[in-house]
Amino acid sequence: MIAVNRKGEVWVFAEHEGGTLSEVPLELLGKGRELADSLGVPLAAMLLTAGEGEAMVRRLGQYGADKVYLVEHDLLRQYQTATYARVVCELVQAHAPQVVLYGATAMGRDLAPTVASALRCGLTADCTDLQIGDHTPPGGKELHRNLLLQIRPAFGGSIIATIVNYDRWPQMATVREGVMVMPEPDGRARATVVRHPVSFNGFVAPLRILESQRREKKVNLKAARVIVAGGAGVGTREGFRLIWELANCLGGAVGASRAAIDLGFVDKDHQVGQTGTTVRPALYVACGISGAVQHRAGMEESAKILAINIDRSAPIFSVAHYGIVGDLRVVIPRLIRAIRSGARIEGLAEPLGERSAASGDARG
Amino acid sequence: MANHCVVCVKQVPDTKRLSGQAMKDDGTVNRAALPAIFNPEDLNALETALAIRDRWGGTVTVITMGLPKAADVLRESLFRGADRGILITDRRAAGSDTLATSYILSCAVRRLAPDLVLCGRQAIDGDTAQVGPQIAEKLGYTLVTYLDELLDLRGTTVRARRNLGNGFEIVEAELPVLLTVVDTANTPRPPAARRVMKFKKARCRSEVEQAIARELPAGTEDEKATEVARRSLALAERGLLIGQWNLDEIGADLTWCGLKGSPTKVHRVQSIVLAGGAYREFEASEDGVARLVRELIEDHTIG
Numbered sequence A: 001m002i003a004v005n006r007k008g009e010v011w012v013f014a015e016h017e018g019g020t021l022s023e024v025p026l027e028l029l030g031k032g033r034e035l036a037d038s039l040g041v042p043l044a045a046m047l048l049t050a051g052e053g054e055a056m057v058r059r060l061g062q063y064g065a066d067k068v069y070l071v072e073h074d075l076l077r078q079y080q081t082a083t084y085a086r087v088v089c090e091l092v093q094a095h096a097p098q099v100v101l102y103g104a105t106a107m108g109r110d111l112a113p114t115v116a117s118a119l120r121c122g123l124t125a126d127c128t129d130l131q132i133g134d135h136t137p138p139g140g141k142e143l144h145r146n147l148l149l150q151i152r153p154a155f156g157g158s159i160i161a162t163i164v165n166y167d168r169w170p171q172m173a174t175v176r177e178g179v180m181v182m183p184e185p186d187g188r189a190r191a192t193v194v195r196h197p198v199s200f201n202g203f204v205a206p207l208r209i210l211e212s213q214r215r216e217k218k219v220n221l222k223a224a225r226v227i228v229a230g231g232a233g234v235g236t237r238e239g240f241r242l243i244w245e246l247a248n249c250l251g252g253a254v255g256a257s258r259a260a261i262d263l264g265f266v267d268k269d270h271q272v273g274q275t276g277t278t279v280r281p282a283l284y285v286a287c288g289i290s291g292a293v294q295h296r297a298g299m300e301e302s303a304k305i306l307a308i309n310i311d312r313s314a315p316i317f318s319v320a321h322y323g324i325v326g327d328l329r330v331v332i333p334r335l336i337r338a339i340r341s342g343a344r345i346e347g348l349a350e351p352l353g354e355r356s357a358a359s360g361d362a363r364g
Numbered sequence B: 001m002a003n004h005c006v007v008c009v010k011q012v013p014d015t016k017r018l019s020g021q022a023m024k025d026d027g028t029v030n031r032a033a034l035p036a037i038f039n040p041e042d043l044n045a046l047e048t049a050l051a052i053r054d055r056w057g058g059t060v061t062v063i064t065m066g067l068p069k070a071a072d073v074l075r076e077s078l079f080r081g082a083d084r085g086i087l088i089t090d091r092r093a094a095g096s097d098t099l100a101t102s103y104i105l106s107c108a109v110r111r112l113a114p115d116l117v118l119c120g121r122q123a124i125d126g127d128t129a130q131v132g133p134q135i136a137e138k139l140g141y142t143l144v145t146y147l148d149e150l151l152d153l154r155g156t157t158v159r160a161r162r163n164l165g166n167g168f169e170i171v172e173a174e175l176p177v178l179l180t181v182v183d184t185a186n187t188p189r190p191p192a193a194r195r196v197m198k199f200k201k202a203r204c205r206s207e208v209e210q211a212i213a214r215e216l217p218a219g220t221e222d223e224k225a226t227e228v229a230r231r232s233l234a235l236a237e238r239g240l241l242i243g244q245w246n247l248d249e250i251g252a253d254l255t256w257c258g259l260k261g262s263p264t265k266v267h268r269v270q271s272i273v274l275a276g277g278a279y280r281e282f283e284a285s286e287d288g289v290a291r292l293v294r295e296l297i298e299d300h301t302i303g
Helices: A023-039 A054-062 A081-095 A108-119 A241-250 A258-262 A328-342 B040-056 B068-080 B098-112 B131-139 B193-199 B205-215 B221-237 B286-298
Strands: A010-013 A043-049 A067-072 A099-103 A129-135 A144-154 A159-164 A171-175 A192-195 A208-214 A226-230 A253-256 A283-287 A304-309 A322-325 B004-009 B011-013 B036-038 B059-065 B084-088 B116-120 B142-154 B157-163 B167-174 B177-181 B241-245 B265-271 B280-282
Touching: A010 A023, A010 A108, A023 A043, A023 A054, A023 A099, A023 A129, A023 A144, A023 A171, A043 A054, A043 A081, A054 A067, A067 A081, A081 A108, A081 B131, A081 B142, A099 A108, A108 A171, A108 B098, A108 B131, A108 B142, A129 B265, A144 A171, A226 A241, A241 A253, A241 A283, A241 A328, A253 A258, A304 A328, A304 B286, A322 B286, A328 B286, B004 B040, B004 B068, B004 B098, B004 B131, B011 B068, B036 B040, B036 B068, B040 B059, B040 B068, B040 B116, B040 B142, B040 B177, B059 B068, B059 B098, B068 B084, B068 B193, B068 B205, B068 B241, B084 B098, B098 B131, B116 B131, B131 B142, B131 B177, B142 B167, B205 B221, B205 B241, B221 B241, B280 B286
Parallel strands: A010 A043, A010 A099, A043 A067, A067 A192, A099 A171, A226 A253, A226 A283, A283 A304, A304 A322, A322 B280, B004 B059, B004 B116, B059 B084, B084 B241, B116 B177, B142 B177
Antiparallel strands: A129 A144, A144 A159, A159 B265, A208 B167, B011 B036, B142 B157, B157 B167
């Protein structure tokens, strides 16, 4: 671990895939800026690449990074735990940041705990909010000021816990994609580059990556203004056609609860929820979704929520603004008729996803 | 020994069933009332280990850190085919966060010196997915997260497919490795009837002590101790004594255990009230639906 250091910077791990930054580090720079300003310290990004990182450095600057710690080495061309963790630990020990934030992505949830273990420092996963505040340990008299308050749901979402780490620094946290709001880029902003030379000294990367396939997501839920989501209550894959029709008619995207994915109604890309995508559309229509806490965590900040469910006591109604208690097989066609006769929808866009002929294999 | 697998499992409250009895009157969850279950992804990890043994031979030892009642998940593991179960239990481990937990488990694993360690990706109570990777770091084992399928195990080389959510990776590494297993990897085999019949009588030492305390409330400490030893020996002879280690027996440095060994501390906990909010119901009739749509159009939510 590093010594508690009040001049330490706020850092964001700049996750990227083959030279393109992921969205989550940009979202974290937005929150990072607030934290850094509150602490009166610079905001920086850590960028590990095999070279040609200029475009990413520029972008990180535009999204608010004052500095970019740039590490270039051939061994960093493809992510693997041992190489990246080694470099991140070196950077942290050399420059002693107060706070290090990572996206809670597949990469982040592999890297961050490894770094925390090596540095013997604290790490809180899946934070839904981060603030600066004070803490006094129970039964203690010392006041620890200006700590990172790491706020996250736990116990299946039934509690919100605020976690602190006052003596085993840096304070590290992971945050899921879509949870923090993406800041507006400033085209004129520039980050200072701090090159950190790293020598692997004959280090042999333990993992051999033989094959790597990435696929484009079939639907962009985060960008959708309207989402119509179906749950287990839809009943069958054929029944899910109603969800597609309602989404089409509203110019929206199709979402789904984990249960609907597991039942094979639609592809995993459409999943909304704590382990799927977190969304904040202007309108979220939840059809046949009971509203388990893990689902609610992914959509409860939608501006308007309409819930349709045959069960009056379904928890989804507790977060909805509008509710219709009824059979969605009857209600959705009525909605569609009312929408089509009631208004001409401007800018009706083709939904990004094609009608899914999903084999029901959640692995896609 | 080739292909010696250790599986780390956890007994967790069933956080996926938050309803009815688990709710208090104020709408918050009564955590103590939740039934205890085998963490789902740890079942997938156990299945992976059993499949390795089926295909390539070796042994499967299951360990868990918890209170004596966590021996339940060790019995469950024995029912499904594990060769051996060990409970790590010690009051001084209370309050451990993921770093302290992974430290304690790594001390236990080190004693067993396996070729492969398997963990579920994450537990449904903490949801952090941190313990697996942290055990790997402490042991210096190569970490392979999000195991979707173990493709080959030849000599000392493992080939695996990882499910990254937005794609896959095929990787190779030399033993020893630590794998975290995701729920899409496999369907855990059910308990085998004959193994249930045999191992339902398996007990760990603490459970024996608790039973003797109940059965001989008036006994002296010596009498109880003698009975505990006798009964434990009888269980051991029939292969029914579940192993049990405390922090001293695994060589753990207490500085890194329990609350003291945990960098992360709870500042505050707030219960979520699962009710309330400005909510309006509309009738499911043509009229009710039309009124709702009109309102949504009028305030520019749609249209």
